Amino acid sequence: MNARRGLVLAVVALTLAAAGTLARGGGPGTGEPNAAGDKGVAAVNAAAAAAAAAGAERPGGCTVIDRRFNLYAVELPKDPVTNQIRLGYGLTPESASYPGPLIEMIEGQCFAITLYNQVPVATLEALRTDPNHPVGVSLHTHGVKYTQMSDGTVHSNSFVPPGGSRTYIWYAQPRNTTTGAQGTAGYWWYHDHVGGGPHGTPGIASGLFGGVVVRRQGDPRPDRTYVLAFGDRQTINLRRSSEADTCDEQNPVPGPTCVVAKVGEKVEFLVIGIGNDMHTFHVHGHSWADTRTGVIDGSKQLVDSVPIIDNKTVGPGDTFGARVIAGESVGPGHWMLHCHMQFHSDLGMSTTFHVLDQNGAMTAHAGHAPANPVQAAPAGGGQDATAHGNHG
Ligand SMILES: [Cu+2]
Known part of the structure; x- marks a missing residue:
């Protein structure tokens, strides 16, 4: 019981969390990068704002921002076994995890996701393999459409220094039988591309990744x-x-x-x-x-x-x-x-x-190694596991 x-x-909590996320700040918007970041990202945001003003920020077809929400990159307790640095993305700083939250889209939708980099500078410096590499994290995604300004790379200057924020725009482009566009429905992932190196290799290995699923209408x-x-x-x-x-x-x-x-x-x-x-x-x-x-x-x-x-x-x-x-x-x-x-x-x-x-x-299941010793399986119990598997 x-x-x-x-x-x-737990299911209710997850559902509410998802609903809250999707509802937060929804509705049409401008899609400009967040101008509320600290001065450290002012130059980056200014460049992005200029690009947005020039119409470069949104992928073609993204005419309205369907949903807006925040994503936080934070440091989590070190791995209990290896003592490696652990980072996570979360819809709130408190709920950050690895993998990060599932981001679910339907073809035709356009999301504006504002990433806040709350990872301590010292932690990001410790992840670096090259002292000349800038300190920061980013949000890079697969499958859906985005412009260079939402690529999440050093190459495009689309990352977030410590304490800063930046808004990334993703477009779940639908199929188009006229142009031949295949659509973006499928299973994808998002991840850091800057933490510790130009490919985000230490950032990903520390936990900055999560899943994206794009559904086609009717899926x-x-x-x-x-x-x-x-x-x-x-x-x-x-x-x-x-x-x-x-x-x-x-x-x-x-x-x-x-x-x-x-x-x-x-x-x-x-x-x-x-x-x-x-x-x-x-x-x-x-x-x-x-x-x-x-x-x-x-x-x-x-x-x-x-x-x-x-x-x-x-x-x-x-x-x-x-x-x-x-x-x-x-x-x-x-x-x-x-x-x-x-x-x-x-x-x-x-x-x-x-x-x-x-x-x-x-x-209670033979063959499983339960934490509860009362349910511990006898030696060899795994051999007839299926016989115990269907008494619900
Ligand atoms: Cu394997």
Whole structure:
């Protein structure tokens, strides 16, 4: 009962947070870069404002800003295992995390996202590999349309020094059968491109990344989305082993280290490849259609030609979505989710897709290594795990 109540509350909280974000400061606007930044960014903002005045700031087709919101880059507690610097993006400074918040768009929408750099100067200096590299962070995105002024690079002078802010404009360009534009619907990611170096490599490795999903009008929506970044040091969302799965069995709060859903819910995984390694994304007991949305449109013919898969390669910079129905046919349980490069999974590149029963309760499950010793599985319990997986 506690578990169910906790999950429901968490879902409500997430929904409210998302709604608040989308509602904040909405409506048509000018799209100029934020002029409220400190004097350190005055020159950058002045240049951007000039570009905006010249009509260069908005991508073609973005006539109205549909939504405005803030994004904060902050320093978070150091990694408890490696003591590496950790940074995060958040819709508020207090809610910053890695990965950062999912940014969801519908084709045709234009967003104005104001990034505030609240990372201490000393931290950014410590990330630098070259003392001549400017100190700052940025917001660079994939897939959607943006002008050079929203590229988030040193190259285009579109980054944010410490204490400053800057507004980036993204346009989820729709398909256009006249021009042949393919549209921007799909699974993408955003990340820093300046922290520590000209490619933001230390910034990304510290946690400045997140997921973007662009839906086409009419795309089926999931009940919940999890962003899973597969990266270096055999990590999922920069964590591995027990650090990657911190779900509290009594009060599971969905998040970067707690992948949880109730049986029957439509769950969307947005998989991102960060860093330098190749990985494969695999989840037990579930499979998905290898399409743009991860589902098959039953209204179209020849859908049987779409492969159904349960394992997919993800290289650096790759993104894709996997849509599953939690526990469908296989029931609730603690389903492994891991990289299938064996030496990666052996080193801890593995987490758990917790599928709760109809009542939202965690299932005691042989083969899982629960924090609660009362539920500890006997030796060899994993061999008949499936026999225990469907008693919800
Ligand atoms: Cu891997």
